[in-house]
Amino acid sequence: MTEQKRALKALFMAMIIAAAATFLPASAAHADPASQAGTNCSLVQLASLDMETQPDGTFAVPVALNGRNVNLLVDTGSQTSSVSSETAREFGLGIRNIGRVGQFFNGIIIYQSATIDSYKLGESTSKDGGDFIVLPDGMIEPSVYGMLGPDILQHYDIEFDFLRGKFNLFQPAICDSDVVYWTKDAHAELPVKFDGAHHIVTTVVLDGKPMTVIVDSGSSHSFMSWTTAKQVFGEDGKNPDVKLLTIARINNGRPVQIYSHPFVLLDFNGVAVKNPDIYVVADNYFPARWRDETQIILGLSVLRQLHVFVQYGKQKLYLTAAETNPPAIPPPAAPGVPAHPAGP
Amino acid sequence: MKPVLAASLLVLLFSGAAEADGYQDFNLGLVSRNRQDWDATVKLMTLALSEPDLPPHLKVVAYFDRGTSYLGEKQFDAAIADFTTVIQLKPDYIEAYSARASAFAAKTQFAKAIDDITKAISLRPVYRPTYYQRIAIYTATKNMEAAIADCTTLIKMSPNEAMLYRLRGTTYRRNGNYDLAIADEGTALAINDQVAVDFRERGFDYAAKGDFSNAVDDFNSEIRLSVDLTLPYMRKGAVQWDWGKFADAESSFEHALKIQPQQKYGFLWLAITRGKTSTAIDSDMSQRFSASDLTKWPGPLVALFLGKATAGDVDSAAKRADAASQIGEICEAQFFIAEWQQIHQLAATRKFQEIAQTCADDAVIRPAAIAESNRPVAP
Numbered sequence: 001m002t003e004q005k006r007a008l009k010a011l012f013m014a015m016i017i018a019a020a021a022t023f024l025p026a027s028a029a030h031a032d033p034a035s036q037a038g039t040n041c042s043l044v045q046l047a048s049l050d051m052e053t054q055p056d057g058t059f060a061v062p063v064a065l066n067g068r069n070v071n072l073l074v075d076t077g078s079q080t081s082s083v084s085s086e087t088a089r090e091f092g093l094g095i096r097n098i099g100r101v102g103q104f105f106n107g108i109i110i111y112q113s114a115t116i117d118s119y120k121l122g123e124s125t126s127k128d129g130g131d132f133i134v135l136p137d138g139m140i141e142p143s144v145y146g147m148l149g150p151d152i153l154q155h156y157d158i159e160f161d162f163l164r165g166k167f168n169l170f171q172p173a174i175c176d177s178d179v180v181y182w183t184k185d186a187h188a189e190l191p192v193k194f195d196g197a198h199h200i201v202t203t204v205v206l207d208g209k210p211m212t213v214i215v216d217s218g219s220s221h222s223f224m225s226w227t228t229a230k231q232v233f234g235e236d237g238k239n240p241d242v243k244l245l246t247i248a249r250i251n252n253g254r255p256v257q258i259y260s261h262p263f264v265l266l267d268f269n270g271v272a273v274k275n276p277d278i279y280v281v282a283d284n285y286f287p288a289r290w291r292d293e294t295q296i297i298l299g300l301s302v303l304r305q306l307h308v309f310v311q312y313g314k315q316k317l318y319l320t321a322a323e324t325n326p327p328a329i330p331p332p333a334a335p336g337v338p339a340h341p342a343g344p
Numbered sequence: 345m346k347p348v349l350a351a352s353l354l355v356l357l358f359s360g361a362a363e364a365d366g367y368q369d370f371n372l373g374l375v376s377r378n379r380q381d382w383d384a385t386v387k388l389m390t391l392a393l394s395e396p397d398l399p400p401h402l403k404v405v406a407y408f409d410r411g412t413s414y415l416g417e418k419q420f421d422a423a424i425a426d427f428t429t430v431i432q433l434k435p436d437y438i439e440a441y442s443a444r445a446s447a448f449a450a451k452t453q454f455a456k457a458i459d460d461i462t463k464a465i466s467l468r469p470v471y472r473p474t475y476y477q478r479i480a481i482y483t484a485t486k487n488m489e490a491a492i493a494d495c496t497t498l499i500k501m502s503p504n505e506a507m508l509y510r511l512r513g514t515t516y517r518r519n520g521n522y523d524l525a526i527a528d529e530g531t532a533l534a535i536n537d538q539v540a541v542d543f544r545e546r547g548f549d550y551a552a553k554g555d556f557s558n559a560v561d562d563f564n565s566e567i568r569l570s571v572d573l574t575l576p577y578m579r580k581g582a583v584q585w586d587w588g589k590f591a592d593a594e595s596s597f598e599h600a601l602k603i604q605p606q607q608k609y610g611f612l613w614l615a616i617t618r619g620k621t622s623t624a625i626d627s628d629m630s631q632r633f634s635a636s637d638l639t640k641w642p643g644p645l646v647a648l649f650l651g652k653a654t655a656g657d658v659d660s661a662a663k664r665a666d667a668a669s670q671i672g673e674i675c676e677a678q679f680f681i682a683e684w685q686q687i688h689q690l691a692a693t694r695k696f697q698e699i700a701q702t703c704a705d706d707a708v709i710r711p712a713a714i715a716e717s718n719r720p721v722a723p
Contacts, residue, residue: 050401051401053401053402053404053405054405055377055405055408055409055412055439056374056377056378057371057374057378086468086470086471086472087470089470089501089502090468090469090470137472137473137502138471138472138473141438141439142438142439142442142464142467142468142471142473142474143437143438143439143468163367163399164399164401165399165401165402220374220378221378245379246379246380248378248380258379260379277375300374301374301375301378304371304374305371322367323365323367
């Protein structure tokens with residue numbers, strides 16, 4: 001079977017699964033599509049969504065919520081998908097107080113949820129909904145209606161192509177394949193693990209020190225706590241190169257004193273970002289669990305310089321520079337599926 | 345292709361490279377924008393926009409962030425031009441209308457600001473911060489009925505949110521509707537009676553309508569809920585002073601100064617209260633303030649009461665203030681000079697009624713000046 005035919009077959013299977021998912025209860029709809037898709041190793045793109053870049057560098061993608069097209073931020077760092085309070089009011093959703101179920105950076109407590117009947121990403125995937133958490137008023141900008149979290153994203157393999165402004169969803173890989181289809185340039189491959197909230201956790205090397213990081217596409221900044229800065233880099237608050245940059249109300253919460261640190265090189269197993277913009281902030285702004293499990297929240301200040309592909313199922317992270325040379329022969333595009341974009 | 349091995353082939357992504365193209369300039373511009381380094385953001389986004397290879401999907405944000413940076417640098421015309429470009433490129437971009445409204449408001453073009461905010465509200469009627477923005481402009485332009493109407497819209501949207509009743513309450517107060525303000529603050533307290541600020545706001549309203557007893561009760565509640573804060577004692581003391589209960593006021597200001605011994609306004613209020621009770625200022629008071637403390641406002645007033653400056657010095661200092669603070673400082677200077685003249689039995693240069701007229705409506709001094717003008721003149 002040719003690559004193209006395999007891709008077509010897999011696409012057909014994906015469409016059947018997607019169509020069926022519309023009529024299945026939430027638990028079935030969330031079942032791993034790969035488990036029903038046979039043994040095809042080709043990349044099967046399920047959706048290619050336009051990134052709507054926000055003023056701080058985060059990005060939203062179009063999602064049909066309860067049949068209505070809105071923009072949701074893509075946030076691999078949240079716990080659950082969410083809607084803003086404004087969206088809950090606008091959609092007439094019943095808001096339930098469910099006790100403290102989570103916390104965003106900077107002490108933003110989550111204690112409400114609402115039920116979404118359905119959501120749809122792109123043209124080819126439609127899912128029954130479920131419980132979305134409700135964000136406090138004014139936490140996100142008015143053009144954005146909520147956040148797409150790991151509870152949904154984990155059912156796909158996902159690609160961040162920041163340069164071309166595309167967020168691509170793929171059928172989860174079930175075997176090793178040529179994931180980095182967009183270039184033949186050097187790439188990095190890192191094993192990842194997922195914590196209880198399906199956060200993407202991996203190890204990188206910052207200025208020669210191995211560090212545990214969470215890949216957080218919902219954070220415009222990258223953060224390290226003062227404790228980590230002290231333990232790993234010996235920062236005692238007296239280094240003149242560590243400077244107070246600004247005080248910002250992150251997540252519309254308390255004012256946060258943000259310090260810069262002159263880090264030199266962040267190495268993702270071969271692909272490296274020079275002078276990574278990682279802020280140092282007080283420990284208490286981190287959600288409690290993150291303080292124990294991660295040393296850096298890797299946000300878009302770093303990620304935007306990369307082209308990122310996450311295989312949730314295979315627990316792998318592939319990275320290249322954001323700008324790369326295209327492959328000599330572009331991969332074939334299946335009819336009805338957006339072609340992989342050509343390189344610059 | 346196999347992944348590269350660590351250290352064998354590093355792909356270095358140069359942040360900060362001078363020869364960076366549109367995408368790199370844009371990313372650096374984002375970093376600068378998030379650091380609130382407005383000057384750098386303007387330069388980098390201008391560079392990015394001039395690059396032919398800036399991806400088209402990033403142009404709207406590049407213009408928006410440059411506009412925000414111009415706003416941060418108070419270059420309002422440039423900001424308006426960029427936000428207008430954003431709106432042309434993306435007519436449903438709510439944030440651009442709100443941002444342009446801020447620039448128009450800064451230029452005191454309030455009608456245009458209201459038009460833009462109204463457009464933003466029409467695009468997302470449930471988004472509360474946009475109403476707050478319009479309420480602020482209605483309030484600044486003294487269109488209080490419209491401000492109150494927006495508050496009422498918000499309350500209908502979220503009838504169980506105490507802070508919205510507080511917002512309408514303070515708006516009622518600015519419109520002189522003290523009873524309606526007190527009713528709204530009462531509703532806020534019925535929802536949650538552990539919020540100090542709601543007692544404080546209601547205390548202001550009781551004081552404004554001359555109900556000093558209830559005002560003091562509310563400031564006592566504020567004190568109970570605010571651990572070791574100076575200002576609640578100051579507020580209570582000021583109301584007791586207006587009420588003519590000078591011994592109680594003295595006690596309140598002393599409490600404030602125990603918490604924060606170098607509170608200059610606390611010292612000033614204590615000084616004029618002791619003038620009423622014929623008690624001398626403690627001898628150690630002058631040791632609390634260094635020479636540098638006495639240069640910055642209200643330092644010159646403190647210097648007057650410590651015998652280290654003349655009324656003329658204070659007058660001159662107030663008149664040297666920048667435009668934004670001059671009205672407030674002149675009001676304070678006139679009031680405290682008049683009090684100082686009373687204490688020292690000097691001929692008054694101004695009557696308290698006149699002084700009250702020079703003060704802004706919401707100046708702390710204004711009710712005190714009115715209270716003084718209503719007191720019987722000492723024989």
